[in-house]
Amino acid sequence: MTAPSSIDPAHFLHEQLTQASPDLLRQMLTTFINTLMSAEADAVCGAGWGERSDERTNTRNGYRQRDFDTRAGTLEVAIPKLRAGSYFPDWLLERRRRAERALTTVVATCYLLGVSTRRMEKLVESLGITRLSKSQVSEMARELDGQVADFRHRRLDAGPYTFLAADALVLKVREGGRVVNTHALVATAVNADGHREILGLQVTSAEDGAGWLAFFRDLTARGLTGVQLVTSDAHRGLVEAIGATLPGASWQRCRTHYAANLMAVCPKASWPWVRALLHSVYDQPDTASVHAQFDRVLAALADKLPKVAEHLESARADVLAFTAFPKEVWRQIWSNNPSERLNREIRRRTDVVGIFPDRNSLIRLVGAVLAEQHDEWTEGRRYLGLDVLARCRVQSLTASDTDSATTEEVTIPALSA
Secondary structure, three states: OOOOOOOOHHHHHHHHHHHOOOOHHHHHHHHHHHHHHHHHHHHHHOOOOOOOOOOOOOOEEEEEEEEEEEOOEEEEEEEEEEOOOOOOOHHHHOOOOHHHHHHHHHHHHHHHOOOOHHHHHHHHHHOOOOOOOHHHHHHHHHHHHHHHHHHHOOOOOOOOOOEEEEEEEEEEEEEOOEEEEEEEEEEEEEOOOOOEEEEEEEEEOOOOHHHHHHHHHHHHHOOOOOOOEEEEOOOHHHHHHHHHHOOOOEEEEOHHHHHHHHHHOOOHHHHHHHHHHHHHHHOOOOHHHHHHHHHHHHHHHHHHOHHHHHHHHHOHHHHOHHHHOOHHHHHHHOOOHHHHHHHHHHHHHHHHHOEEOOHHHHHHHHHHHHHHHHHHHHHOOOOOOHHHHHHHHHHOOOHHHHHHHHHHHOOOOOOOO
């Protein structure tokens, strides 16, 4: 097989479309890769294929065939050989992204262990892999485990981490011949440079106080400092762990989770009205207006829905903790919605597997996804500006005094939803 040394794009595309082959993408990709390798080999030789030149330093000596696994399928590529020395395209062996390789190893592990064999065969084929030995899987898993371990246990030295968010995902793992639920605990934060950062990942048997306490203790031991606000749901063990390990931080109860909790005590017929009132609190332009509107909502609910009013009043400090910070950051800190988007990305990868064969494979895949997302956040634009972050750190010190003063001074006009 002789690989082309150059491609005429118009002629090549016309030829491929004329063939109308069902493997069009695979054929085009194979031709493109072979042409690139041929051009690189010519550069190594100092002259083009079949060309006579005084600058030539080496000559071509045929090809060796190799299989290359891609998402488009397994390609048979022709790697040029040289008469003196050797040529091998390093870029062709460039490792897949961590999440992609982790997904491959997890699926392959399930396949080799005979877990849902028929389903795993289809998944392996969908990844474009026709052959995987146990030794290949073990080598990939060993390298990935090292990368994920380094990421999970790295020093948290980019603080202070002013805003932190914590959440958990439930994933299924096969243990002792049974399928059990495990909880992947994930924490993200905004570092001193204004970028979001994934702080850590731990897998526990239950989302209880002990699991969250160990998780936050690990974060603080690795260098977590300067946390002013933690946003999460109202899981009791999580809230207690925050208080025990981050005593200087306030807690923001996620507004989305709280709305679901409030709906549980509200009559179904009244929920649209109550929801509109609750949203009106968050639509206010400043801190004083938020607290004033909250009081108006309580007054409106006190007679008609006393249980709802009582539930809302008891959650006031936790739901409105975001008001201690500048208006510019409210949308980023008053709910766990940014973390939910990260969770959806994790789910997109884990749903392919379904049931993990063991906890190590779960940590490998989820850890690789988080490491990739962490890199993207680091290279992307700032999540919060440095000026507003500086104001957040200063303003949080006097927020309690300011809140009490403004609450006393505000007069409550007529209710407006």
